[in-house]
Amino acid sequence: MLDGIRIIEIEALGPAPFAAMMLADLDAEVICIHRKGGGVTPGMPEHSLLDRGKSSIALDLKDADDARTARALIATADGLIEGFRPGVMERLGLGPEEMKALNPRLVYGRMTGWGQDSARSAQAGHDLNYIALSGALWSASAPGDVPLTPPTLVGDIGGGALYLVAGMLAGLLRAARTGVGAEVDAAIYDGSAHMMNLLMAIRQAGGFGDRRGENLLDGPHWSRTYACRGGGHISVQCLEPKFYAIFLDRMGLSQDTDFAQQFARPLWPELTARLAGRFAEHPRDHWTALFKGSDACVAPVLSPSEAALDPMNDRNTWISQGGHLQAAPAPRFDRKTSTPGPVPARDQNRAEILEDLAQRFPSYD
Secondary structure (H helix, E strand, O other), rough: OOOOOEEEEEEOHHHHHHHHHHHHHOOOOEEEEOOOOOOOOOOOOOOOOHHOEEEEEHHHHHHHHHHHHHHHHOOOEEEEOOOOOOOOOHOOOOHHHHHHOOOOOOOEEEEEEOOOOOOOOOOOOHHHHHHHHOOOOOOOOOOOOOOOOOOOHHHHHHHHHHHHHHHHHHHHHHHHHOOOEEEEEEEEEHHHHOOHHHHHHHOOOOOOOOOOOOOOOOOOOEEEEEEOOOOOOEEOOOOOOHHHHHHHHOOOOOOOOOOOOOOOOOHHHHHHHHHHHOOOEEEHHHHHHHHHOOOOOOOOOOOHHHHHHHHHHHHEEEEEEEEEEEEEEOOOOOEEOOOOOOOOOOEEEEEEEEHHHHHHHHOOO
């Protein structure tokens, strides 16, 4: 889909390389400038699957010759992705204004937590901090529990990387049409707040407020996960009455007058406790079998390894490459699946990248 598009990625943490990986999955040519002699990012493997499908060259951006190579690469690119704190790229002489003068068509993607200009833009932070302050963490977890979300999914990936990808694609479309690039300021704080607009639309109808446990998606007995015997969990979210009716039928509760009052909020805590007792009577596999093939909106909570073995994975959503479990590229186009490219070793593609620059710029050596 993005064949012919070249992206230069400056090595950074989580959401920036994820966004570049997604563009590589979409067939863009992504050249990652890894840190020269800087070692591997803490917590990440030497050969990270986030580098799949990319080319690698290691440069020291504080070195004049290496910075010159970086500028030459950026001059050839359609887009750039960086994930430093505000001001770092400017101090390196690689900021958006300098690069715009070098390459007017460049779409300059910037990934931060707090944004380029904000009251906290100079402060450190991580995924959980950004979504806490944006409001996106508020309704996470069951009433009475501390707010907890799957690590990185709401902030780094949902509110960060995916918004950066959307911004990059929009910028690339405009550049193709007008020849004018763009600076994309993707802040996890902004993106995670923006994702809340679905809930804010529900709020307009009175279904979502500031009191946890009293909203349509975090309060009802029919919208939560339950522990099963033996340690597994099952998810239930049968919002529509027709699906709720199927759920009650499978559970043998169709004639229960209390359960018949699906939206009676005062009953939700009691009905939740009753369902918790029911689900604790049998293991997860029992409930999975009971609801198999139904529209009751019930599904087991699986680990990634379990998901890879589930019949749903006939789509080959979870794959193993190089002995490592990973998710396949998404979305799909024309109903075809694609295989991610291999993970390069750091600096693996130096020779061909420099040769390409020499061919593009006769004065470059």
